[in-house]
Amino acid sequence: MTQNPIIDIKNVHKSFGKVEALKGVNLRIEEGEFFSLLGPSGCGKTTLLRMIAGFEEPTSGAVIIGGEPMMGIPANKRPTNMVFQSYAIFPHLSVSDNVGYGLAKKKMSRSEIAEEVNNALAMVDLVGYGDRSAHELSGGQRQRVALARALVMKPRVVLLDEPLSALDKKLREQMQIELRELQQSVGITFILVTHDQEEALIMSDRIAVLFEGEIAQVATPQTLYQQPVNERVASFIGVMNFLQAQATESADGGLGLEIPALGDVAIAKAARPEDLPAASIDRIGVRPEMLTILFDESDHAECESEGVVVGASYYGDMTYYSVQLPETEELTTVSMRNTAGRSIVASGTKVRIGWGADSIVLFS
Amino acid sequence: MISPPLLYALIMLAAPLAMVVTFSFWSQNYLDLDTTITLKNYKEAWSKPIYRVLILRSLNISIMVTLVTVLLAFPMAYFLSFRVKRNKALWLFLITIPFWTSYLLRVFLWKVILGYNGVLNSALMGLGIIDEPMTFILYNLNAVVITLAHAWAPFAILPIFVSLERIDRSLLEAAEDLGDGPFRRFFRVTLPLAMPGVIASTLIVMIPTVGDFITPKLVGGTDGLMISNMIQIQFGKANNAPLGAALAIASMVIVGSVSLVIFIAGRWFRGRAQ
Numbered sequence: 001m002t003q004n005p006i007i008d009i010k011n012v013h014k015s016f017g018k019v020e021a022l023k024g025v026n027l028r029i030e031e032g033e034f035f036s037l038l039g040p041s042g043c044g045k046t047t048l049l050r051m052i053a054g055f056e057e058p059t060s061g062a063v064i065i066g067g068e069p070m071m072g073i074p075a076n077k078r079p080t081n082m083v084f085q086s087y088a089i090f091p092h093l094s095v096s097d098n099v100g101y102g103l104a105k106k107k108m109s110r111s112e113i114a115e116e117v118n119n120a121l122a123m124v125d126l127v128g129y130g131d132r133s134a135h136e137l138s139g140g141q142r143q144r145v146a147l148a149r150a151l152v153m154k155p156r157v158v159l160l161d162e163p164l165s166a167l168d169k170k171l172r173e174q175m176q177i178e179l180r181e182l183q184q185s186v187g188i189t190f191i192l193v194t195h196d197q198e199e200a201l202i203m204s205d206r207i208a209v210l211f212e213g214e215i216a217q218v219a220t221p222q223t224l225y226q227q228p229v230n231e232r233v234a235s236f237i238g239v240m241n242f243l244q245a246q247a248t249e250s251a252d253g254g255l256g257l258e259i260p261a262l263g264d265v266a267i268a269k270a271a272r273p274e275d276l277p278a279a280s281i282d283r284i285g286v287r288p289e290m291l292t293i294l295f296d297e298s299d300h301a302e303c304e305s306e307g308v309v310v311g312a313s314y315y316g317d318m319t320y321y322s323v324q325l326p327e328t329e330e331l332t333t334v335s336m337r338n339t340a341g342r343s344i345v346a347s348g349t350k351v352r353i354g355w356g357a358d359s360i361v362l363f364s
Numbered sequence: 365m366i367s368p369p370l371l372y373a374l375i376m377l378a379a380p381l382a383m384v385v386t387f388s389f390w391s392q393n394y395l396d397l398d399t400t401i402t403l404k405n406y407k408e409a410w411s412k413p414i415y416r417v418l419i420l421r422s423l424n425i426s427i428m429v430t431l432v433t434v435l436l437a438f439p440m441a442y443f444l445s446f447r448v449k450r451n452k453a454l455w456l457f458l459i460t461i462p463f464w465t466s467y468l469l470r471v472f473l474w475k476v477i478l479g480y481n482g483v484l485n486s487a488l489m490g491l492g493i494i495d496e497p498m499t500f501i502l503y504n505l506n507a508v509v510i511t512l513a514h515a516w517a518p519f520a521i522l523p524i525f526v527s528l529e530r531i532d533r534s535l536l537e538a539a540e541d542l543g544d545g546p547f548r549r550f551f552r553v554t555l556p557l558a559m560p561g562v563i564a565s566t567l568i569v570m571i572p573t574v575g576d577f578i579t580p581k582l583v584g585g586t587d588g589l590m591i592s593n594m595i596q597i598q599f600g601k602a603n604n605a606p607l608g609a610a611l612a613i614a615s616m617v618i619v620g621s622v623s624l625v626i627f628i629a630g631r632w633f634r635g636r637a638q
């Protein structure tokens with residue numbers, strides 16, 4: 001990490017009366033990053049974003065943007081621009097006037113403004129829409145206008161509050177990719193607020209997971225998925241099976257795991273999180289795709305155990321099986337890619353489950 | 365088939381209007397009506413200075429009353445909408461309290477307040493701020509403006525309040541986010557979006573004010589007489605209903621045109637607020 005992050009949030013607290021929305025948040029966001037604030041509704045994401053924008057002041061702590069403390073600096077003087085959840089398109093102005101709204105104050109001639117506006121509209125694929133008024137636009141187009149209106153200001157940071165949540169699934173997925181590509185081509189830092197873990201994984205360079213006003217983990221999408229720091233993060237990001245386990249210290253510095261539902265396995269020292277005493281382990285996590293149903297006699301895995309298929313959900317490309325493993329009451333989810341010539345295993349079938357030391361997620 | 369609301373509108377609105385229009389093309393021969401169609405009344409209304417003076421004065425007064433009322437109502441509505449966080453309903457209720465007394469009573473109260481030996485003069489003299497009673501505050505234009513501005517206040521506040529309430533607050537934040545300070549933001553976003561309410565208030569206050577005849581009569585003195593007082597005289601004492609009708613139609617057309625201009629100007633301003 002560099003010495004000078006574009007955003008530096010230091011021990012920020014925020015209370016609304018009795019509600020403590022943020023409880024000591026520390027966060028550094030690098031220049032040019034696509035950074036996401038991810039968490040369930042009400043965890044304080046919007047509050048944190050609005051604090052960066054200048055619409056809320058921290059109760060205590062500091063927000064530093066580009067090295068400058070933002071204390072007391074109003075939103076109109078900050079190098080940030082926001083894409084609002086409702087898009088906040090001015091209903092009395094045309095698309096062009098919306099996009100050019102913030103330029104009116106800069107010392108630019110009419111023709112310069114018109115050119116900037118056209119460039120911004122081109123960036124979001126809205127060439128020729130300049131003369132329309134706000135109510136003649138679809139949801140996706142409004143979202144693009146809001147984005148162009150922010151980008152045309154050439155801010156150092158673009159703040160986006162659940163910008164895609166109002167769009168239907170297909171459009172949302174398309175916009176996720178477009179937004180990501182746009183961010184990479186302009187190179188401006190984007191901070192995205194979302195409650196959709198999949199969206200955060202697809203779009204972000206790094207993600208901060210928030211629960212109840214506190215940051216649980218800040219990591220790249222891969223790290224977040226593969227090494228969630230605790231069970232809460234693990235179950236919020238994707239699907240995670242939790243199984244009872246006991247651990248013993250082994251001579252090489254690794255761990256010996258006894259998992260009643262699966263069997264025994266040795267975890268190497270390198271794969272073991274630091275300062276995690278064996279005695280503190282009572283549950284481990286396994287992702288559905290890290291368990292495999294061994295269909296053929298000839299299929300083998302590092303470790304094998306047995307279970308009974310209880311149900312199956314067919315998703316087209318994937319099938320999610322609910323499997324009853326021994327010594328555990330809860331059903332375990334196993335996902336299998338559907339390949340040619342393989343039919344769905346019927347309920348009640350006894351299957352062999354393949355897994356390995358790499359399948360296991362340890363929580364500190 | 366004629367639906368009941370249409371029938372109601374016809375009987376209550378269209379029929380009296382049609383009668384007034386018809387009357388205005390007749391003429392009065394001492395005691396009986398001459399029903400031959402003539403433009404005589406309109407010619408008289410147009411050529412006699414007294415009528416022009418009265419119509420212009422009525423317009424003048426109603427524009428002043430409207431200006432004062434709307435300019436005072438806007439900050440009140442703004443305060444209610446943006447500053448009051450809780451109990452908005454209670455505040456609205458308080459604003460309507462003056463309506464609990466009859467209009468006449470309120471006009472008389474203003475007489476008591478503004479009169480030669482009234483509350484205001486006594487108080488100011490008692491405090492030694494003035495030596496003798498001020499006379500320019502009653503029985504003239506000022507008194508009419510003050511009384512009417514007070515009477516219309518709730519009617520003007522409510523439409524503006526409603527249009528301010530309807531402004532999505534994130535629009536104001538967006539304006540600020542895009543670089544506007546409070547002042548620019550007000551003129552570029554708040555005011556244009558509140559314009560429908562402002563126009564509604566303007567028309568609600570202005571149109572009935574032109575036609576008011578009680579207030580001028582009670583507090584206006586001779587300087588404060590308005591066209592409606594003259595219309596009333598024509599229908600009554602002067603016994604010239606056709607002329608009264610022509611005056612009524614003429615002032616209606618003028619008020620209608622002015623309203624239309626205000627309406628269009630408001631639309632134009634809203635669209636141009638860049």
Ligand SMILES: Nc1ncnc2c1ncn2[C@@H]1O[C@H](COP(=O)(O)OP(=O)(O)O)[C@@H](O)[C@H]1O
Pocket residue numbers: 016019020021039040041042043044045046047048
């Ligand atoms: N202006 C406010 N007044 C009172 N409480 C607020 C205000 N803004 C947010 N909160 C509270 O702070 C908490 C966090 O809200 P928010 O940041 O909007 O969450 P998120 O965006 O993650 O859903 C919630 O409990 C919410 O009710």
Ligand SMILES: [Mg+2]
Pocket residue numbers: 045046047193
């Ligand atoms: Mg939110």
